[in-house]
Amino acid sequence: MSHSTIPGVEFIDNTNQRTPCVLVLDASGSMAGEPLAQLNAGLEVFADELKNDELAALRVQVMVIAVGGHEDVLILQPWTDAIDFQPPSIQASGMTPLGQGMDVALDEVRSQKAVYDANGISSTRPWVIMISDGSPNDFGWEEAASRCRQEEADKRVVVFPIGTEGANFDALGQFSNKTPKKLKGLQFRELFIWLSRSMSTVSASVPGDKVRLPDTDSWAAVEI
Numbered sequence: 205m206s207h208s209t210i211p212g213v214e215f216i217d218n219t220n221q222r223t224p225c226v227l228v229l230d231a232s233g234s235m236a237g238e239p240l241a242q243l244n245a246g247l248e249v250f251a252d253e254l255k256n257d258e259l260a261a262l263r264v265q266v267m268v269i270a271v272g273g274h275e276d277v278l279i280l281q282p283w284t285d286a287i288d289f290q291p292p293s294i295q296a297s298g299m300t301p302l303g304q305g306m307d308v309a310l311d312e313v314r315s316q317k318a319v320y321d322a323n324g325i326s327s328t329r330p331w332v333i334m335i336s337d338g339s340p341n342d343f344g345w346e347e348a349a350s351r352c353r354q355e356e357a358d359k360r361v362v363v364f365p366i367g368t369e370g371a372n373f374d375a376l377g378q379f380s381n382k383t384p385k386k387l388k389g390l391q392f393r394e395l396f397i398w399l400s401r402s403m404s405t406v407s408a409s410v411p412g413d414k415v416r417l418p419d420t421d422s423w424a425a426v427e428i
Contacts, residue, residue, distance in 0.1 A: 218285065220262045221326040223407040224316055225399075226309045228302070229294055230336035231272035236296040239337060239368065239390055246392030247291035253400035254286035260400070261287040263407035267312060271305035273298040276342075279308070283316055286403075300338050303345025306352055306363075306379060313361055328411045333399065334365045334379060335387075339372030349378040356381050366395065366424075386425040394423035 229243065247268075254260050266289045268281035273295065280292040313330045320327045332352075340349075355361045365376040365384035376384045387395060402417045409415045 215323040215325055218262055219325065220259075221328065221407075221411060222320060223260075223264045223328045223403055224267070224283070224313060224330035225264060225403055226267045226269060226313060226330065226332045228269045228271060228305045228309050228332060228334040230300055230302070230338065231270040231278075231294050231296050231298075232300040232338060233272070233297050234300075235272070235294075235337055240294055240296050242390040242392045243335070244291070244293055246396040247294075249393050250396035250400050251286070251289045251291045253397060254289065254403065257400070257404045260404040260407045261285070264403045265316070267309075268292055269305050269309055269312075270294055271301050272296060276301045277304045277308050279312070283312070299341055300336065301342035301345075302334065302336060302340035302376075302379075303342045303348035306332070306334060307348045310351060310355055310361065317360075326411050328406050328409065329359065330361050331403075331406075332361055332363045334363065334376070335368075335395075336366075336376060337368040337371050339375045345375075346378065349375075352379045353381050385420060386427075388423055388425050391423045398423055 254264055262285060264286040265283050266281060266286055267279065267283050270278045270280050309332045313332065317327065352363050356363050363380040365379045366387055367373050367376050367384055368387045373384050373386065398418055398420060405415050405417060
């Protein structure tokens with residue numbers, strides 16, 4: 205039986221507080237080619253940057269969810285401490301069921317919080333990063349978006365919708381109480397450097413504290 209099949213075993217050797225981060229990534233057909241190549245390269249940078257921070261490596265937990273293809277919503281990377289995170293390679297095909305993807309993310313965040321509590325592990329508010337080049341096209345995505353806004357209002361999660369050129373920012377913006385961000389070109393690398401530094405800052409904080417995040421100028425466009 206592997207460690208991953210024993211609930212809570214990862215907390216025996218590592219009792220640090222945790223900072224959960226879920227990546228909900230658009231893997232629909234329109235991402236094929238250079239966008240996906242840059243996204244996958246960004247994931248590699250994200251993994252390396254977190255591992256190079258001794259505290260974040262032990263405290264940040266990552267989950268990767270791909271939306272698209274025939275599986276619709278696929279957890280490519282179950283919860284793992286950053287020190288053990290091996291970024292999956294995203295493949296593009298199919299539709300853009302972002303509503304389903306975000307529902308799965310919220311479910312996973314909630315169940316992982318219960319695991320933390322059961323093992324006496326403190327945790328900071330989970331982040332859900334949603335990246336898309338299009339628009340949600342699954343039935344009922346508006347309900348999932350409303351759920352995201354409510355969970356955010358209840359301070360159970362922080363949602364960051366991020367779109368590339370051509371994305372439907374009106375739709376993406378419905379998943380958060382914050383304005384969505386627009387990626388400059390295909391600057392996924394810069395985005396993931398920002399994310400890793402943000403995770404480092406949050407993971408070094410005391411749960412409930414307000415933290416000052418790095419600015420987003422390196423990767424976010426000024427206007428949508």
